[in-house]
Amino acid sequence: MALVYGAFPLPNLQRRHRDLSFRFFFSDFLVQLGPPKPSPSKCPCRDWKFSVRTNAVYTEASHGSAVAPWKEKGNLSSDLDDISILNERIRKELGKRQGLRAGNKAVNSTEVEKYIKTVKQQQQLGLQKLKGDNKDKGGIGYKVDPYTLESGDYVVHKKVGIGRFVAIKYDVSKSSSDPTEYVFIEYADGMAKLPVKQAARMLYRYNLPSETRRPRALSKLNDTSAWERRRVKGKVAVQKMVVDLMELYLHRLKQKRLSYRRTPAMAEFVSQFPYDPTQDQKQAFIDVEKDLTERETPMDRLICGDVGFGKTEVALRAIFIVVSAGKQAMVLAPTIVLAKQHFDVISERFCSYPHISIGLLCRFQKKSEKEEHLSSIKNGDLDIIVGTHALLGNRVVYNNLGLLIVDEEQRFGVKQKEKIASMKTSVDVLTLSATPIPRTLYLALTGFRDASLISTPPPERVPIKTHLSAYSKEKVLSAIKFELDRGGQVFYVLPRIKDLEEVMEFLEQSFSHVTIAIAHGKQYSKQLEETMKMFSLGDIKILICTNIVENGLNIQNANTIIIQEVQQFGLAQLYQLRGRVGRADKEAYAYLFYPDKSLLSEQALERLAAIEEYRDLGQGFQLAERDMGIRGFGSIFGEQQSGDIGNVGVDLFFEMLFESLSKVDEHRVISVSYKDAQFDVNITPRLSSEYISNINNPVELINEAERAAESDIWSLMQFTEQLRRQYGKEPHSMEIILKKLYVRRMAADLGIRRIYASGKKVIMTTNMSKKVFKLMTEAMTSDIHRNSLTYTGAEIKAELLLELTDEQLLNWIFQCLAELYASLPALVKY
């Protein structure tokens, strides 16, 4: 059965106005070529249609409910139910933010004010620096220079949407006889031309230069509504991410622990570092030390630095501070090989502190060995524990864990990341990432997440000499010979395990007196560990391997890397792989071989050429600015938002992100308490005797519902679901009671103090700002509700066509608030 409501908005003036400006835009900037397509039929009654909902959410099967026996008049069929639809959405939105849910209630608004202020101040500094950096470019611009576009590139015009760049050509405009340069863009329903100057201001790239992602569809020149929806969706998604980040931060600020003491022993530990730290390293040391010794909230800092730029020492110093205070530190690495390497590095760095005990725990240890380690961890005999995700298992019980170091967090699985996130509230966490974050992004994010950037290499580093060419046996042999002759070692990397043996045979023929070994992830860990150990000791000279060596491996004497079938690797991967060499002051070489030029697309070749071009140290970051921006962004935001990026294209997405970051204080909702939210619609249904006789204690049940509503929306949702599980779908009267509670709860959360009707008007008194109202209404999916709402400063008014009955009114308000509520995750709340 479909639900039909009698709420009709007034003819849509706002919408028409938008259409006018759209035409103006076209006559001004864009000229449509070819025969104009008829615009989609715009029946004036299009927006007047009845609200017919078909998306059933609540079903017996999905919720395991009992069959409802109630047969009250007007009882809804259980598969079309407003409350279920809303509940489902709440579960989806809030379910993944468990920590926040619990913490949200207690957020103190003065604390939030203070935080937002600090964020703004820090961010201003960041943005100032950014402007300084971009003096020549005139600020942070994400728009594309039309002359750099190539035919077929997807571009995004903020107002029209996604099109395909065709060419830049001279053409004569209507107003002048002089030919002007135009950018020609193909859209789904025609070709548009845009003066080059305009294009430079209006066009964005859809993809990164090395990407070939295809948009779902090209936009239409004649109907921008689909694009408009995508853009708003993108904007809201970006807002949500920023707010999530902020809320996580706030949540963390509420956790407390005693700060660590500064001790003279630290100076001694520092003095044992054999190098002069770089400026960035120094800053990272200061940042971490401050987090641990001056703050009372657990540290959650990201150390972000290019491969081999010296992040490990930052972690080691943090470990020293924590362990000296009698707490345990855990170092989590993504692979056994890396865990072993960390274990070796730590053991060496702490060798003059014999009282500090270090242990390595990994899946493949002998049972007895493992048990011994587990009990040492539990009784506190081990101070530093290094390992892979095995350390996150339930069997590992810590005695007094104080610090968690996570190396390359993005390489862990979802479950492990969740576990890491849950630990962040109780222990200090330092995350190391070799995925560079573009400086622009980093600066704009200053204040939202604690991060230290190591963007300068240690001083003696020399650029890795990178050669890209078609595979040649002679080149391979001479490169290896050169390296071996100078006493060095070689990495030989291939994408597939099955090809390793063949290379082994070939190399054994030419270097019969040299120890060569194979390493890949499918080997027994003991064997792998042994091989890696021998390679790091210099006993193995050539290591033929898969990209198992991609991250973090630090073997200073290995200074030649050969990568075969280079086209099979991603640019970021190649970049990491190449970073395995050149980690000391010796000149290092990277040979990148593709099979045959004719087998590669032009784009693939170009992509590879980029890595050859950016071979100088520090230039890695330039490469990263664009190509790894998204990955770096992932390490800040937790996960890659590729769907949202796909909606609007990468550059517009980033622009939206910067905008949202710099305006975060404008998008906040000041909720009112549930008790202060008034809902003046006179509807008080009586529960049927049938229902009453079935439930144990009706008065208590209603009280419980009230308490749940007063608590928060999550509790209310859980209450309803439990009620339905127990007694089946409630009768109509109970549904009305529940809806009233939902309305009041949602109103309170949205900062609406009072809702009442006056004739055909619904009035909501609110302290919401205009910006917030705009964002909320833009994101609404129902035109009916959106178009009927206006904002007058202290009130949101809805103009209905008919005067509704109280029950219709309740339903209308419920749906309208539920729609407004959908944008709540995109707003800062307190």
Ligand SMILES: Nc1ncnc2c1ncn2[C@@H]1O[C@H](COP(=O)(O)OP(=O)(O)OP(=O)(O)O)[C@@H](O)[C@H]1O
């Ligand atoms: N300031 C410095 N001067 C010279 N060498 C340094 C300096 N800092 C660190 N190193 C050395 O550089 C090498 C690489 O450092 P480290 O392993 O810390 O890099 P990383 O940033 O962790 O790299 P990856 O991401 O690849 O793990 C190590 O051998 C380290 O001892």
